[in-house]
Amino acid sequence: MVNSSGNGNLSSLKSSWLREEPFYLVFSIVNSFLAITATLGNILVLIALCKVSSIHPPTKLLLRCLAATDLCVGLVVQPLAAVSILEIPTAVWIDLYRAGQTFTFILCGVSILTTAAISVDRLLALLLGLRYSHTVTLRRVRVAIVCFWLTTISNGLIYSLYSSDIGSNVGFVVVLFSLFISGFSYTKVILRLRQHQAQIQQFAGREQANGREIPLNIERYKKMVHSVAWVQLAMAVCYFPTVLNMIMMMAKFRDNNFFRITARTIIHFNSSLNPILYCWKIGEVRQEVKNTMKEILCL
Numbered sequence: 001m002v003n004s005s006g007n008g009n010l011s012s013l014k015s016s017w018l019r020e021e022p023f024y025l026v027f028s029i030v031n032s033f034l035a036i037t038a039t040l041g042n043i044l045v046l047i048a049l050c051k052v053s054s055i056h057p058p059t060k061l062l063l064r065c066l067a068a069t070d071l072c073v074g075l076v077v078q079p080l081a082a083v084s085i086l087e088i089p090t091a092v093w094i095d096l097y098r099a100g101q102t103f104t105f106i107l108c109g110v111s112i113l114t115t116a117a118i119s120v121d122r123l124l125a126l127l128l129g130l131r132y133s134h135t136v137t138l139r140r141v142r143v144a145i146v147c148f149w150l151t152t153i154s155n156g157l158i159y160s161l162y163s164s165d166i167g168s169n170v171g172f173v174v175v176l177f178s179l180f181i182s183g184f185s186y187t188k189v190i191l192r193l194r195q196h197q198a199q200i201q202q203f204a205g206r207e208q209a210n211g212r213e214i215p216l217n218i219e220r221y222k223k224m225v226h227s228v229a230w231v232q233l234a235m236a237v238c239y240f241p242t243v244l245n246m247i248m249m250m251a252k253f254r255d256n257n258f259f260r261i262t263a264r265t266i267i268h269f270n271s272s273l274n275p276i277l278y279c280w281k282i283g284e285v286r287q288e289v290k291n292t293m294k295e296i297l298c299l
Contacts, residue, residue, distance in 0.1 A: 024086050027261050031082040034265070034272050038074030041275030042067045048278075048288035055284070056125075056133070058141040059224070062118045063278075065145050066231075069111045070271035077103045078268050085261055102160040105171055108267060109152030110145075112239065115232050116178035117144055119185035122225050126192055172246045175239060182232050189225055227281035231274055238270035 045067045049060055080100035121141075125132045155174070159167025241263035279286040 023258065024261075027265055028082045028085045030265060031078050031085060031268060034268050035074050035078035035082065038070055038078060038268070038271040038275075040074075041272060042071035042074060044289045044292055045275045045278050045285065046071065047292050048285045051288045051291075052284045055224075055282075056136075057138055058136045059118070059121055059125075061138060061141050061145070062114055062121060065148075066111060066114045066118070066274065067278075069107045069114065070274050072103075072107050073111075073268060073271040077107060078271075081264065081268060085264075098160055102156045104264070104267070105159050105167060106149075106152045106156040108239075109155060109171060109174055110148050111270075112175055112178040112235060113148040113152070114145070115228075115235050116181040116185075117141075117148075118228050119182040119232060122221075122228060123185040123189050125221060126189055168246060172243070175243055175246075179236055179239070182236075186225075186229055186232070193222065224282075227277075230277050230281050234273050234277060235270055238266050238273070241266050 046064060049055075049064050049067065052060065055063070077100060080096055080103065084097040084100050121136060124136055128135055152174075155167055155170045158170065241259070245260055245263045279289050
């Protein structure tokens, strides 16, 4: 009797999948393509960041962490998503789906925490001046990154092994917290620049006249803030559908396959978009990527 019921459910799921096969197939192909672009793009960015010397080392470490998590999304999460999106009802599919969700929680959690840390780093660079290089050190940034990984790995394991509801709620809080910190930091930076830019420039002029070190190159700082703000904005836009889907699930709305898979794919697209933003907004990275591509083509 149990076997008969199980076979009936399986047949129903299969017929449902066959009716919606084009929908699933398109998203599977899109995720396969994004896996390739995310992998290649972030490999080039990581190579470029190793060669760039003009970016402050702690800031560069945060950018490298973000690129590394995007690379892992391309190598691991998106191939799993391309397969699991097909939703072929088998025991293997369940394992693939669970693995994909767990890695998504871990890697996307690290990504959004890292972008929040980058925004705080830019705020501290403005507020601390000469004390910045002594306060924001490589060691402290490494500790922060390790904490990000431990936090998101713990949440991924909770989601996978204990309770998907608790894991989802924790992930929701992490996303909102990170977006709030980033928004607060960039707002503070903009207001501070507007209020004190004239005083900073006057101070810089006096320090130059005295032959002393300038606390902050304001034009270079604004350029870097503008660059990382674009990365932050892209992430906020890409995460918005998922946040909306989480709110709908918490409010007990009926799950919508199309919206859920679309939101998941848009998050994955962020890993392919970030390398484009690096090359577009950070001139040193763009030049090193061009040099690396020329070297590869000449081999």
